[in-house]
Amino acid sequence: MRRSLGELAKLIRSKNAGPFWLTFDVMFDDSDVYREVRDQNVLSIERLAACYRQDPAVVRVFAHDAALAIKVSFPRPASSGSALDTDVFGGQQYAPLMDFTVELPD
Amino acid sequence: MKLLAATGMLGSGFVEDSIVRGVDEGARMIGCDSGTTDFGPHLLATGRSHFSRGAVRRDLGVIVEQARRANIPVVIGSAGGSGSDAGVAWMSDIVGEIAADLGLHFDVARIHAEQSKDVVRGLLHDGRVRALAPMGALTPEAIDSSLHMVAMMGAEPIQEALSRGADVVIAGRASDASIFAALPLLSGFDPALCWHAGKILECGAAAVAQRTAPDSMSAVMHPESVEIEPMRADYRCTPQSVASHTLYENADPFQLVEPSGVLDTSQTRYEAVSDRAVRLSGSRFHPAREYTVKLEGARRVGFSTVIPGAIRDPLIIGQLDSWLARLDEAITARLKQTLAADATYSIATHVYGRDGVMGKLEPTPHVEGHEVMLLWDVISASQELSHAIASSLSHMAVHNPIPEWHGLISGVAFPFAPAEIDRGPVYEFHLNHVLIPESPTALFPIDMVTV
Numbered sequence: 001m002r003r004s005l006g007e008l009a010k011l012i013r014s015k016n017a018g019p020f021w022l023t024f025d026v027m028f029d030d031s032d033v034y035r036e037v038r039d040q041n042v043l044s045i046e047r048l049a050a051c052y053r054q055d056p057a058v059v060r061v062f063a064h065d066a067a068l069a070i071k072v073s074f075p076r077p078a079s080s081g082s083a084l085d086t087d088v089f090g091g092q093q094y095a096p097l098m099d100f101t102v103e104l105p106d
Numbered sequence: 107m108k109l110l111a112a113t114g115m116l117g118s119g120f121v122e123d124s125i126v127r128g129v130d131e132g133a134r135m136i137g138c139d140s141g142t143t144d145f146g147p148h149l150l151a152t153g154r155s156h157f158s159r160g161a162v163r164r165d166l167g168v169i170v171e172q173a174r175r176a177n178i179p180v181v182i183g184s185a186g187g188s189g190s191d192a193g194v195a196w197m198s199d200i201v202g203e204i205a206a207d208l209g210l211h212f213d214v215a216r217i218h219a220e221q222s223k224d225v226v227r228g229l230l231h232d233g234r235v236r237a238l239a240p241m242g243a244l245t246p247e248a249i250d251s252s253l254h255m256v257a258m259m260g261a262e263p264i265q266e267a268l269s270r271g272a273d274v275v276i277a278g279r280a281s282d283a284s285i286f287a288a289l290p291l292l293s294g295f296d297p298a299l300c301w302h303a304g305k306i307l308e309c310g311a312a313a314v315a316q317r318t319a320p321d322s323m324s325a326v327m328h329p330e331s332v333e334i335e336p337m338r339a340d341y342r343c344t345p346q347s348v349a350s351h352t353l354y355e356n357a358d359p360f361q362l363v364e365p366s367g368v369l370d371t372s373q374t375r376y377e378a379v380s381d382r383a384v385r386l387s388g389s390r391f392h393p394a395r396e397y398t399v400k401l402e403g404a405r406r407v408g409f410s411t412v413i414p415g416a417i418r419d420p421l422i423i424g425q426l427d428s429w430l431a432r433l434d435e436a437i438t439a440r441l442k443q444t445l446a447a448d449a450t451y452s453i454a455t456h457v458y459g460r461d462g463v464m465g466k467l468e469p470t471p472h473v474e475g476h477e478v479m480l481l482w483d484v485i486s487a488s489q490e491l492s493h494a495i496a497s498s499l500s501h502m503a504v505h506n507p508i509p510e511w512h513g514l515i516s517g518v519a520f521p522f523a524p525a526e527i528d529r530g531p532v533y534e535f536h537l538n539h540v541l542i543p544e545s546p547t548a549l550f551p552i553d554m555v556t557v
Contacts, residue, residue: 015354015355016143016144016355017355017356017357018143018355018357018538019143019147019535019538020238020240020241020535020538021240021357023353023355023356023357025350025353025354027350027353029346051469052467052469053466053467053469058240060357060358062358062359062360064349064350064352064353064359064360066345066346066349066374066376067346067349067350067352067353067359068346069350069353071353071359073357073358075239075240077465077466077467078465079147079534079535079536080143080144080146080147080535081145081146081147081148081533081534081535082147082407082534082535083407083408083410083452083454083483083485083532083534084454084465086456086462086463086464086465087463087464088144088145088146089144092463092464093463093464093467095464096469
């Protein structure tokens with residue numbers, strides 16, 4: 001059965017990692033679900049780069065087993081609080097990740 | 107050795123009992139981070155604090171009173187919001203007021219982290235500056251345009267202040283973790299555990315499973331492990347909540363760069379000690395070949411005037427992109443007639459209901475709702491010029507025609523009169539570099555005062 005990360009995750013968030021980087025955390029409380037997301041490579045560099053229109057070379061993805069979390073980071077389009085920035089904390093950039101889907105065993 | 111973090115950011119608050127309990131349980135120091143770049147570049151640019159004097163005064167008053175009761179040191183990092191000289195002076199003034207109110211006398215170390223243009227120019231000249239991604243090489247122009255520059259100290263200047271007998275250390279811009287790592291490193295604890303403990307403590311109670319309000323956190327250092335425990339009785343740490351904390355605000359959760367090396371958490375083990383305390387072990391620390399301190403800087407971009415306005419007409423919304431393009435052409439032509447030939451300005455148009463929140467990152471930049479909010483941001487070299495441009499822009503926008511309506515329209519709903527809001531000077535972070543100082547303490551002079 002296909003489910004969205006928005007339905008499955010305990011928390012999906014985005015935030016600045018310093019004024020020049022954005023970072024996203026997709027966190028689970030069920031280790032089976034986490035492993036499916038990780039092993040199916042749901043949050044792949046290619047998919048993320050396409051979604052956010054980034055060069056795949058600058059997108060970084062980490063699987064954090066102890067935290068049951070996938071982390072994604074890439075440089076901000078404009079530095080935090082600068083003239084063209086639209087989200088000073090970087091806190092509202094995660095919504096598209098809610099629609100990524102994973103196939104779970106029935 | 108028990109380390110106590112009062113809260114994630116000085117001025118954000120905590121329950122007084124948390125500090126009392128931590129001290130009663132034998133805390134050997136109380137630390138608190140006071141700075142962040144989260145709020146934007148204006149704190150560094152102006153030297154102002156995000157939190158009010160009253161909020162900082164309350165938090166610091168409790169911390170100092172409890173620390174003096176047990177005769178343990180207080181370490182405040184990144185004083186006053188950005189850790190500039192203005193922030194250190196402001197915090198020092200508050201500490202003096204607290205001492206007078208409590209009728210106490212003690213020794214205060216002030217560690218300065220602000221860097222002069224001459225110092226940074228000298229380091230650049232000597233090849234002691236490197237760029238961090240995604241920034242390019244540091245230029246003399248970037249140095250010249252800075253309003254303020256601060257370097258982020260490591261543990262060594264704080265250790266120096268503690269060694270000189272400081273009861274309260276007011277550090278300028280400091281690595282958040284160094285506030286807490288300084289003392290246990292002096293006592294010879296494993297650097298990996300000192301830095302990992304510092305990394306968790308710097309955010310106060312952020313590493314608990316469910317935080318309802320900012321509060322305190324403790325770390326007890328052992329030779330081969332650290333135990334993390336929140337001070338509020340109703341807060342719990344779990345192995346997952348503590349492990350997750352390395353994700354927060356860091357681009358890479360496994361390689362955490364500090365001035366003296368890299369904390370490697372990829373092999374860290376997180377185990378429950380009780381239903382609210384977690385033991386971590388197995389973290390590693392890789393000493394850097396070269397000691398580096400991060401350089402931060404802010405400069406003024408100009409003066410901003412903003413105009414909020416909204417549209418409800420489906421005919422305008424249906425052709426919003428071309429309507430905005432026609433407006434852009436019209437305002438550009440009009441400003442050519444009215445402004446000096448060398449006047450420069452920028453107009454950013456944010457469209458809420460389309461891609462106002464995510465801008466270039468928005469995967470679905472289309473309007474689907476029945477109304478949109480526009481926010482124009484005019485920036486130029488003076489407030490008068492930005493206001494003048496915005497006045498023309500708002501007038502042209504409200505009457506910007508569409509072919510479907512025959513006659514003069516008023517196509518923008520302004521929520522405010524005047525429609526134009528002068529925002530004053532606006533800034534940007536323009537440095538993302540590291541300095542290679544001659545020694546870990548070289549760029550961070552300390553002065554001691556007795557209050």
